[in-house]
Amino acid sequence: MKRKLAVALAAVLILAACGSNDAAPAAGISTAAAETEAPAVTDAPVKTDAPAETDAPVATDAPVETTPPAGADGVLRVPNEFGAIQEAVDAAAPGDLVLVSPGTYNEAVNVVTDEITIRGTDRAGVVLDGEFELDNGIRVLGAKGVVVENLTTQNYTSNGVFFTSAIGYRASYVTAIRNGDYGIYAFDSINGQIDNSYGSGSPDAGFYIGQCFPCDSIVDNVIAEHNGLGYSGTNSGGNLVIMNSTFRNNRAGIVPNSGSYELCYPERDTTIVSNIVHSNNQADTPAIDVAILAMGNGILAPGGIDNTITKNLVFNHDKTGIGLVPFLEEGANDDMPTPDEWEIGCAEQREEPPADEIPGTLLWEAQYNRVTLNDVSDSRVADIAVEGVGMATEELGNCWGGNIFTTSAPQDLENLAPCEGQGSGDWTLGVLNVLTWLVDIETAPPSVDYKDAVIPDPPELPNMPDAETAPVDPATNIIVDVDLDAMVVPDMPV
Amino acid sequence: MRLSSRVLARFLGGLVGLISLVACAPDGPDSYSAPVDDAVVTTERVLPSTTLSPPPPESGETLPPPMTIAPVAPNGEVLQVRSLDNSYRLPDAEVLAGTEIWWTNNGRNDHNVLPVNEDEAWGVDTEDFAPGDEYRHVFDTPGIYFYYCSIHGTKTAGMIGSVTVTAAGA
Numbered sequence: 280m281k282r283k284l285a286v287a288l289a290a291v292l293i294l295a296a297c298g299s300n301d302a303a304p305a306a307g308i309s310t311a312a313a314e315t316e317a318p319a320v321t322d323a324p325v326k327t328d329a330p331a332e333t334d335a336p337v338a339t340d341a342p343v344e345t346t347p348p349a350g351a352d353g354v355l356r357v358p359n360e361f362g363a364i365q366e367a368v369d370a371a372a373p374g375d376l377v378l379v380s381p382g383t384y385n386e387a388v389n390v391v392t393d394e395i396t397i398r399g400t401d402r403a404g405v406v407l408d409g410e411f412e413l414d415n416g417i418r419v420l421g422a423k424g425v426v427v428e429n430l431t432t433q434n435y436t437s438n439g440v441f442f443t444s445a446i447g448y449r450a451s452y453v454t455a456i457r458n459g460d461y462g463i464y465a466f467d468s469i470n471g472q473i474d475n476s477y478g479s480g481s482p483d484a485g486f487y488i489g490q491c492f493p494c495d496s497i498v499d500n501v502i503a504e505h506n507g508l509g510y511s512g513t514n515s516g517g518n519l520v521i522m523n524s525t526f527r528n529n530r531a532g533i534v535p536n537s538g539s540y541e542l543c544y545p546e547r548d549t550t551i552v553s554n555i556v557h558s559n560n561q562a563d564t565p566a567i568d569v570a571i572l573a574m575g576n577g578i579l580a581p582g583g584i585d586n587t588i589t590k591n592l593v594f595n596h597d598k599t600g601i602g603l604v605p606f607l608e609e610g611a612n613d614d615m616p617t618p619d620e621w622e623i624g625c626a627e628q629r630e631e632p633p634a635d636e637i638p639g640t641l642l643w644e645a646q647y648n649r650v651t652l653n654d655v656s657d658s659r660v661a662d663i664a665v666e667g668v669g670m671a672t673e674e675l676g677n678c679w680g681g682n683i684f685t686t687s688a689p690q691d692l693e694n695l696a697p698c699e700g701q702g703s704g705d706w707t708l709g710v711l712n713v714l715t716w717l718v719d720i721e722t723a724p725p726s727v728d729y730k731d732a733v734i735p736d737p738p739e740l741p742n743m744p745d746a747e748t749a750p751v752d753p754a755t756n757i758i759v760d761v762d763l764d765a766m767v768v769p770d771m772p773v
Numbered sequence: 774m775r776l777s778s779r780v781l782a783r784f785l786g787g788l789v790g791l792i793s794l795v796a797c798a799p800d801g802p803d804s805y806s807a808p809v810d811d812a813v814v815t816t817e818r819v820l821p822s823t824t825l826s827p828p829p830p831e832s833g834e835t836l837p838p839p840m841t842i843a844p845v846a847p848n849g850e851v852l853q854v855r856s857l858d859n860s861y862r863l864p865d866a867e868v869l870a871g872t873e874i875w876w877t878n879n880g881r882n883d884h885n886v887l888p889v890n891e892d893e894a895w896g897v898d899t900e901d902f903a904p905g906d907e908y909r910h911v912f913d914t915p916g917i918y919f920y921y922c923s924i925h926g927t928k929t930a931g932m933i934g935s936v937t938v939t940a941a942g943a
Contacts, residue, residue: 389927414924421930437883437924443859443931460882466859466925483881489858513858513881540880541858567881610905612855612862612879633862 354378364388364397364407371395376751379405379430387413387435393423394753399430402452402742409435409458411730416440416458423447424753429743433457434730438464439478442471449754451475452743459729461487462506467542467625470757471496475741478503480734482565482726484511485529490541492625493517493548497759504528505561505734507570507726514541516548516586517624520761525555525772530566531573532559532593537582537643539612543625545643547584551591553766560597565729572720574598577655581606582643584621592769593655593662600655600684603645603665603677604713611641642669647676649698654683654768661688665696666711673706688712844913845871845941851909854934855879856886856902859925861934869941873911878904882924889919889928896920912938 349360350370357379361367365388367377373394381404388397388407397417399405407416407430416432416439419425424447431454432439439455442448445468453476455462462478462485465471469491478485478501485503487510488496494515501524503509509526512519512535526532533556537545556577566574573579575597580586581604593600614634644667655662662684667675672689678698679687689695690709696702727733743749848871855862858880866874876886876897885899886908895918897908912918918936919928926932 391927391930420927441925443925538881539857542860542862569881610879612857629860 350375356380357384358382368392368395368397373424374751374753378747381405383408385410385413387415388417390417390419390425391422392425394425394755395422396426396428396751396753397430398426398428398743398746398751400747402429402454402740402746403431403737405430407432407435407439409433411436411459414438416455419443419445419448421445424755425449426451426752426754428452429746430454431456432462435459438462439481440464442466442468444468446470447754447757448472449474449752449757452741452746453477454737454740455485456480456737457729457732457734461485461511462503463487465496466490469493469495470754472499472754472757472759473497473501474499475743476501477737477740478509479505479737480565480729480732482507482567482570482729484508484534485526487511487513488519489513489515490543490625490629491515491517491519492543492628494519495757495759496520497522497757497761499523501525502527502738505564505732506530507564507566508532508534508573509556509559510534511536511569512546512549513538514543514546514625516546518759519548520550520552520759522550522552522554522761522766523769526559526577527555527557528561529559530561530564530570531575531579532556532577532596534569534573534576534579534581535583535586536569536580536606537584538606538608539641540608540610542629544613544616545582545584545621546580546586547621548586549583550587550589550761550763551578552587552589552761552763553769554591555769555772556591556593556600557772558595560595562724563727563733565732566726571723571726572716574723575659576600576602577658578602579604580645580648582645583648584646586648587651587763588648589651589653589763590766590768591653591655592771593653593658594771595657596659598658598660598716599664599688599711600658600662601650601653601664601682602661602711603648603650603675604711605645605666605668606643607668608641608643609639611638613637613641615641615643644668644670644675645677646670648678650677650679650682651698652681652768656683656685658686661686661709661711663692664688664711665692666713668713671706672710673702847871847873847911847913848941851875853877856884856922858882859884859922859932861922861932864934865937866935867937867939868912870915870938871911871913871941872938873909874936876902876908878902878906880904884922884924884932886920886934887923889921893918899924912936914938915940 354376355367357367377397379399381401383406414437416435418441421444426449428451433456436459438461439458440463442465448471450473455478457480460483462481465488467490485506495518498521503526506529509529510533535546535549560575576599577593577596578601678696679693680698688711695704850872853875856878887896895910915938922932
C-alpha cells in the first residue's frame with residue numbers, strides 16, 4: 280500500500296499552538312481567566328471565609344453584596360476553594376480551570392466533564408501520588424477536550440494519566456513516574472496531543488497511543504526513560520506523529536505494534552520523525568514480556584504497516600537501530616485482517632464481531648514501511664534491519680533510502696529495497712534471524728518490580744509558562760499537520 | 774528469503790515454546806469441559822432473591838419490580854467473553870439461564886469483572902484476573918447483569934459489559 284502522507288504546515292506551528300497565549304481562545308473561561316489571573320488573587324483568602332463582608336450593615340437601597348460561590352469565575356482552586364482535586368473536577372463546568380497549588384494529593388481523579396483543564400501551578404510541586412494503591416492518577420472517561428498540564432503523577436498501579444474514549448485530549452508538561460502500566464496512556468481516543476512531558480519507570484511504556492485509526496494525534500517533545508518501552512502504540516495510526524522527542528535508556532525505544540488483544544488492528548500509518556533514540560538496552564527497568572523481547576532495539580515495528588520512519592538520530596543499541604520484524608501473537612482473538620480491511624476506520628471496525636473460527640496464533644508481518652533519512656549508528660546486530668517469517672522478506676514491501684548507517688540485515692538493504700527505483704541484490708546474505716532473539720529472552724534480565732526499580736531523578740523539566748495566569752485552551756482544536764520536509768535529524772546530544 | 778513450511782513450522786513451534794509474547798489465552802470453548810469444582814463453587818454462592826441488576830444509575834429509569842424466578846441448574850453451555858485491552862468482547866452477551874460465562878483476560882493489562890450491583894455475589898478482582906487468567910460464573914436466574922472493569926471504566930462508561938439471561942423456553 281502506498282499512501283501519500285498528508286503534510287502541510289510546519290512543525291513550528293504545532294509547537295506554537297501548544298499552550299500558547301496566542302492559541303485559539305477557549306469559550307467562556309479564557310477571557311475571565313486572563314482578566315483575573317494575578318497571583319495575588321489566586322493566593323488571597325477565599326471570600327466565603329470572610330463573614331465581615333456579608334455581616335456588615337448595608338444601606339437598604341444598596342444591592343446586597345454576596346460572595347460568589349467558589350469557582351464562579353471559572354477558576355476552581357485546590358485546595359483553597361476545594362479540598363480535593365476530585366471535588367473541584369466534579370464542580371467544574373466545560374471551559375473551567377481546576378488550578379491546583381503545590382502539595383501531595385493522594386487521589387485517583389475521574390473526569391467525565393468536557394473541556395475542563397486540570398493544571399498545577401508548579402510541575403514538580405503538584406504531585407498526585409497513588410501510593411501504589413490507587414489505579415490511575417487522572418482518568419478521563421469519554422469526556423471531550425480535557426487538558427491536563429503542569430503536574431506530576433506517580434506511584435499509581437495502572438497509569439499516571441489515562442484518556443479513554445476521548446475525542447480531543449491534551450497532556451502538556453506532565454511528569455509521570457513509576458506507574459504500574461503506562462505514564463501517559465491514550466486509549467481509544469483521537470484528536471490528541473501529548474507534549475513537553477516526561478515518563479519514567481513504567482513496565483509497559485512511558486507514552487502510549489493505541490486503538491485509534493485515524494488517530495489524528497501527536498506526541499511532541501517528550502522524554503521517556505527507564506521504562507519497558509519508551510513509546511508503545513498498539514493498533515494505532517492514521518495521521519499519528521511521534522516527533523521531536525527523546526527515548527533513551529528504556530528496554531526498547533519506540534515500538535508500535537499490531538495485535539488482536541486490542542481492537543482496530545493492525546497498527547498502521549504512524550510517522551516517527553526527528554526523534555533522538557539511544558541506549559535502549561536498559562536491563563534494570565520494570566518490563567512487560569514484550570519489552571523484554573524487544574530489548575536492545577531503538578525503533579522497532581513488530582507487525583507495523585505503512586509507517587514512515589524518517590530523520591531520526593538512533594544510536595547505541597544491542598540489537599537493531601531500526602528494525603522491522605514480525606510479531607507472533609499467541610492466544611489470538613480474531614483472524615488476520617486482509618489488506619483491504621486496513622483502511623477501515625476504528626469506529627467501524629470495532630463494531631465488527633470476531634471471526635467464527637479464530638486461529639490459535641497470529642503472525643503479524645511488518646509491511647510497506649518506509650525508512651528514510653535516518654542517522655543510525657553503533658548497533659550491535661544491525662543499524663537497519665528487516666525480516667519476514669510468514670512471508671518472504673523481499674515481498675513485504677518495505678523500503679529504505681538516504682539513511683546514514685554502517686550495517687544492515689540483510690546486507691546492502693538500501694540497494695535491495697530502495698524507496699526510489701528497482702531493488703537488486705541477494706536477500707539471503709546477512710539475514711537478521713530474529714529466532715536468535717527468542718533464545719536471548721531465555722537469559723534476558725527479568726523485569727524489576729516497578730515499585731522497587733531504581734530510576735534516576737528526572738532531569739530539570741520546565742514548567743508550563745505562566746501556569747497561574749495562562750488562559751485555558753481546551754483540546755477541541757488539535758490539528759496534526761506536520762511538514763516532514765521541514766523536519767531535520769536532531770543533533771547528537773552532548 | 775522465504776522460509777520453507779517445515780522451517781516455518783519449527784520456527785513457530787519454537788516461538789510458542791519459548792516465549793509468551795502476550796497473554797496466553799486458555800483453550801478455546803471447543804476444548805472446554807466444566808470442572809465439577811467450578812459448578813460447586815458457583816452453586817454455593819449466596820444468590821440474592823432477585824438477580825435482576827439495576828440499569829446504570831445515570832439512566833434515570835425506574836427499576837422494574839423485582840422478579841423472583843427460581844434458579845436453574847447449569848445447562849452445560851459455555852460462552853466465552855474475552856477481556857481485551859480495554860473492552861469486553863462480547864460486550865453484551867445473551868444466554869439462557871444455566872449458561873456459564875467464561876471470562877478470559879486476553880489483554881496485556883490487568884483487568885477485573887465487577888458487578889454493577891454490588892449486592893450480587895459474582896465477579897473477579899484485579900489480583901485474580903491478570904493477563905492469562907480466567908473467571909467463570911453460571912448465571913442461573915433470568916435477569917440483566919451489568920458489569921465493568923474498575924481500572925478501565927466506571928459502572929456506566931469505558932470498559933463495561935452485560936449478560937442478559939433469559940429463561941429456557943421463554
